[in-house]
Amino acid sequence: MGAIGAFGRMTGAVLALVRNDALLPAELDERYPPSVRALARALRIFAGAGARQGRPGERLARSLEGMGPVAIKLGQVLSTRGDFFGREFAEDLSRLKDRLPAFPTAIARHEVEMALGRTIESLFAEFGEPLAAASLAQAHEARLLDGRKVAVKVLRPGIERRVADDAESLALAARLIDRWIPPARRLEPVAFADTVIRAITLELDLRLEAAGADELREVMAKDGYMAAPRIVWDGVGKRALTMEWARGWPLSDPAALDQPGLDRQVTADNLIRAFLSQALDHGVFHADLHEGNLFVAAPASLTAVDFGIIGRIGPAERRYLAEILWGFLNRDYEAVARTHFDAGYVPARHSVQAFAQALRAVGEAVFGRPASEVPMSRVLLQLFEITALYEMRLRPELVLLQKTMMTVEGVARRIQPDHDIWKAADPVVRRWIARELAPPARIRRFAEEAGQALRNLARLIETPPAPTVVTPPEPSSAGRAITWFALGAALAGVAFLLAAWWR
Template sequence: MGSLGAFGRLVGSALILVREDALLPRELTDAYPPAVRAVADALRAFAGPGATRGRPGERLARSLERLGPVAIKLGQLLSTRADIFGATFVEDLARLKDRLEPFPTEMARREIEAGLGRPLSSLFVSFGDPVAAASLAQAHEAQLLDGRRVAVKVLRPGIVRRVAQDSETLALAARLVERWSAPARRLEPRAFAATVIRATELELDLRLEAAGADELGEVMARDGYMRTPKVVWDGVSKRVLTVEWAPGVALTDPAALEQPGLDRRAVADNLVRAFLAQALDHGVFHADLHEGNLFVAAPAQITAVDFGIIGRLGPAERRYLAEILYGFLERDYERVARVHFEAGYVPPAQSIAAFAQALRAVGEPIFGRAARDVSMSRLLTQLFEITALFDMHLRPELVLLQKTMMTVEGVARRIDPDHDLWAAADPVVRRWMTRELSPPARARRMAEDLQDFLRRLAVRLETPPAAPALVEVRETLAPLLWFALGAAAAGVAFLIGALGG
C-alpha cells in the first residue's frame, strides 16, 4: 500500500506542475526540441487557471509549496543560481527560503510548551509572532528572563508524517528514473534520494541541530570567516530550538546588501572561505547555506543559522577535494585527472591522459575572465557531457558537498556579480596543501596508517583461532608484532622530527 500511495502522490505532483504550467512552461517553447515541444503542447491542454497567473518562477514556487518540504528544498537550491536561471526566476523562487505561510502563534506556543515540558513564562519574558516560516519549521522572536534576545524555532505540526510521505515519493521517483533512464543511472538517483531523505529526517530532531550549531560554532571561531549564534540549551527539545538572535540583516532582505560600509566582495570571499575551511580543515560543514540562513553586517560579518543539515567528510575525501581544487587552481589537469582515478570517481579502464584533456577543455575557458562573463549553465553542460563520456558516477558520500558548493557559489555571485570563486578559494586550499602534503605531514600519515594496520593485525592474532594448531603461531607472533608496532612508531616519530615536524 505504501508504494501504491507513493505512486499516487507522484502522479499528483506531476499534475500540480502541469496545471500550473510549471513543468514545461510556455515561455520556453521556442527553446524545446520538436519532440519536447509536442509533449509540452499536449500537457498544456490539462493546465488550470493558475497557468496564466504570473511568471514561470512564480508558478513553480506555488507548485513546490503545495508539493511539500522535499520539493521546497529543491526550489531553495534552484533559487541560488541566478547565473543559470536568471535574476527574475530566482527572485520568484526566493519566497521558498523563509517566507512560506506560517502556522498560528498560539499553536506554536502549545508545541513549545509540550516540547519543553514547562510553561513559556518560565523561560521567556516575551514571545512574538513568526518572523520567518520555512518548509519544516518557523521561527519566533522572544526575550529570555535574563534579557537576551533569542530566536525560537519550532517544527510544523504534522511535519513528520508529511516528510515520511514525501520520502516515499522521492524514493519511488528515483527508482523509476534509474530503471527507465539509462543516461541518468550514472548519477546514482537512488543513492542521491537516500542521502536527501536521511538528511531531511535528521532535520526533524532539533536536538541534533542544536548539537550541530554548537559544534560548528567552535569550528567557525577558529577561522573567523563566519559565526553562529550561541545555543540556549534550556530552550532545546526534539521539536524546539532556542538560539541567541543573529546580528545583521538576512540576505533574503534586499536591504542586506545596501547596508552602509558593507564590502560585498569581502562578504562573498568570506562565505566561500568559510565553507572550504569547514570542509577541508575540519571535515564538518554547514550544508544548507542558502540566503535564508545567512545574515550579514558591515563590513563583512556573516552569521549562519539553521544547522539542520550538516555534511561530514573523512580524511580521504578531504584530501581528494583539496587536490582537485588545487589542480584546477594551478591548471594542472593531469593531476586533477589522476586524483579522480585514485579516488575511484572514474573507472580504471578509462584513460587518464584523455580525461585530463577533457578537463582542460572545460577549465581553460574560465580562467582570466570575469565571473559575469562565464556561462555557468554552459560550463555545467560541458562537465555533464564529459563525465558521461568517461562513465563517471555520482559519489553518494559527496552529494551534500556538491550541493553546498553549488549553493555557495550561487549565493556568492548574488552578493557580488563579479566574484572570482577561484581567487577566494586559493588561500584556504593552499594552506591545506602546505600543511597536509608537506614531508612531515606525509610521514605522520604513514605512521598512522602503519600503526593502524599493525594494531588491527595484533587484535586479529589475539582473537582465539579457529584451529587449535594455530595457537602456537599466535603466541609466537604476537609479542614480536607489539615490538614492531612500538619500533615503527618510534622510527616514524624520529623521521618527523628530522623533517621539521
C-alpha cells in the same frame, strides 16, 4: 497502501506542474528541440484556466509549495543559481526560503511548551509573532527572562507525516528512474534519494540540530570567516530550539546588500572560505547555506542559522577535494584528472590524458574572465556531458558537499556578481596543502598508518583460538618472539622507506 499512496502523490505533483504550466513553460518554447516543444504543447492542453498567471518562476514556486518539504528544498537550491536559470527566475523562487505561510502563534506557543515541558512564561519574558516561515519550521522573536534577545524555532504541526509521505514518493520516483531510464543510472537515483531523505528526516529532531549548531559554532570560531549564535540549552527540545539573536540583516532581504559600509567582495570571499575551511580543515560543514539561513552585517560579517542539515566528509574525501581544487587553481589539469582516477571517480579503463583534455576545455573557458561573463548554465551542461562520456557515477557520500558547493557559489555571485571563486578559495586550499601534504604531515600520516597496521598484526598473532575455558591463555613465548620480530621488521621497513623518501 504505501506504494499506491506514494504513486498517487507523485502523479499529483506532476499534474500540479502541468496545471501551472511550470513543467515546460510556454515562455521557453523557442529553446526546446522540436520533440520537446511538441510534448510541451500537448501537456498544455491539460493546464488550468489560470495556468499562465505570473512568470515561470512564480508558477514553479506555487507548484513546489503545494508539494511538500522535499520539493521546497529543491526550489531553495534552484533559487540560489540566478547565473544558471536567470536572475528573475531565481528571485521568483526566493520566497521558498523563508516566506512561506506561517501557522498561528498560539499553536507555536503550545508546541514549545510541550517540547520543553514547561510554560512559556517560565523561560521567556516575551514571545512574538513569526518572523520567518520555511518548509519544516518557523522562527519567532523572543526575549529570555534575563533580557537576552533570542530566536525560537518551532517545527510545523504534523510535519513528520508530510516528510514521511514525501520520502515514500521520492524513493518511488528514484526506483522508477533507475528502472526505466538507463542513462540516469550513473546518477545513482536511489542512493541520491536515500541521502536526501535521511538529511531531511534528521531535521525533524531539533535536539540534533542544536548539537550540530554548537559544534559548528566552535569550528567557525577557529577561522572567523563566519559565526553562529550560541544555543540556549534550556530552550531546546525535540520540536523547539532556542538560540541567541543573529547579528545583521537576513541575506534574503534585498536591502541587506545595500546597508552602509558593506564590503561585498570581502563578504563573498568570507562565504566561500567559511565553507571550504569547514569542509577541508574539520570535515564538517553547514550544508544548507542559502540566503534565508545567512545574516550579513557591515563591513563583512556573516552569521549562519538553521543547522538542520550538516554534512561530513572523511579524510580521504577531504584530500581528494583539496587536490582537485589545487589542481584547478594551478591549471594543472593532468593532476586534477589523476586525482579523479585515484579516487575512483572515473573508471580506470579511460585515459588520464584524455580526461585532462576534457577538463581543460572547461577550465580555460572560465579562468581569467569576470564571473558575470561566464555562462554557467553552459559550463554546467558541458560538465554533465563530460561526466557522462567518462562514466562518472554520483557519489552518495559527496551529495551534500556538491549541493552545498553549488549553493554557496550561487550566493557568493549574488553578493558580488563578478566574484572570483578560485581567488577566494586560494588561501584556504593553499593552507591545507601546505599543512597536509608537506613532508612532516606525510611522515606523520605514514607513521599512523604503519602503527595501525602493526597493531592489527600484533592482535592477529597474539589472539588465541576460541578458548574452551573462561580465561584465555597467555601468549606463548614463541608467539611473543614472532610478534616482536614482526614489529622490528616493520619498523626497519618504515625507516628504509623514510630514508628513501628523504633522498
